[in-house]
Amino acid sequence: MAADTVSGARKFGRYSLLTVVAIIVLFPIYAIVMQALKTGPDSLDHPRSLLPVDLTFSTIRAAWDQGQLGRLLLNSVFVSSVVTLGVMATSLLAAYAFAFLEFPFKGPLFVLFLATMLVPAEVTVVINQRTADSLGWMNTYQGLIIPSLASTFGVFLVRQMFLQLPKELREAASLDGVGHLRFLWEVAAPLSRPTLGALGLFTFLGTWNAYLWPSQVIRGDRSHETIQIGLERLKNNDLSKINLVTGGLVVAALPIFVMLVVFQRQLVRGLTAGAVKG
């Protein structure tokens, strides 16, 4: 609207309002960070004020040691990276078949694919835990990774992108004798880089943040826990060490906050893909 005509006073008012709201929204994060940086790990003491003075890293260091956070972070990075690469691969392949190839029952099969998006994890986890158990995958990386390697959302997103590529591209390529896989790898995938970036980031975040499935497939084996379920142990120990939780939270959340700032555009694209019309 007529934004360029607002007076200095109104502009100041708008900035003040935005700043106050931002402070309220971010207050929980700030308070936790201050609590982590201002208190010792072993006591019930808590900051008298929330001003960023007299900071110490002793709580974070203690949380890092006692919670074996290094190991947990590595597990999360490993699991999330493998799932992200896997989802991108399976989605690219299936999306290619749906977008560029003709085969019997293509339409119904695609509808069936989409229908699986409706099934929530809360329903399938009961049985998947049994399946993982009978495969010997409880407390293993396979158990964490393999059930998440296919994504209907990913197939849908990449297919939408592929359908926007000009059909002549594929036709010209097949006249030149370029096979499907080479065309996918050298033409279609590079042209879809923004979509793939969004899918990759979205998958990474989703896997990193997952709670229900990891908590059911990793039972008691600390060396395979992800950071999300490992954090709970810091809380469980005992209440007098609750400051440790704040240290753990800072360690667990920091990498994701950095990612959010760096990859904001891709994230927005991924999150709004479900909301756009058409």
Added chain:
Amino acid sequence: MKRRLRDLPPALVMLVPSLLLLGLWTVYPLVRAVQNGHLSCDVTGRKCTDAGWSQYWRVFTSQQFQDSLWVSVKLALMTVPFGLVLGIGLAVLADKHLKGIGVYRTLFSSTVATSVAVASLVWFVLLQPEIGVLSDLFSRWIPSLKNPGLLRDPGTALPAVALSSVWASLGFTFIVMTAGLQSVPKDLYESAYVDGAGSFRRFTNVTLPMLSPSILFVTVVLTTRALQTYGEVALLTGGGPEPEKSTTTIPYLIYGKNSLISGNLGLKSAAAVLLFLISLVFAIVQFRGFGKRVHYGR
């Protein structure tokens, strides 16, 4: 026709990874859960007999399931309206041509980076009566922050869980609403302005109708999330406080540590399938009831 058959082998090869994975980890467990919902098991969970479809009805009408269903519905009634209003409010606030507005947008969307576990533990610490910052700051006005603590009072435990999840999904709601606002054609505002509509009228007659697809999407997502809330409950309250179990949602009834049915495959499966059906009914009702009023642009 020839092309369809020539393409079939490569299509199969490309579809097989996704088909196998979705088949084994999504379709098969769904079918098995529906079947297992028939099973009636003894306390050891090993000897099971077929109790037929009627078991679904027995589970649905059982006191435990009804209580958890009501908890889940109450959670949705608390989180969805507040989440929507706050998300729209933040998005409208940040939809201005100001220098540095991008910084505010990043700040407003930042809670999207918090996972269920991180957000819940943040609020778990903040709400601690002994050392939590909130009880220090506000217990003068809200005494139950200090004694017994919001999470330990049966009346406030569920609103506290709702507070945590509204805050955690605020970033997501803000991002979707901002994208929705940016797709509103600017000339609509201008013609409303020319017609003499004040800023409130422009909001109700232009912004809200044009945002309706985003509002529908967020409503469905937030409702589904509320009905399927597990991690927040596991970390904040453990389904308690006892004995009212005032925060035992359906997923917590199924998967929680203290769950009475956790060893019983038949009951767990039946409850899980019922949860799926209930979420589906909510989504369909929202699309039907609300879908007609959704305005899909020009």
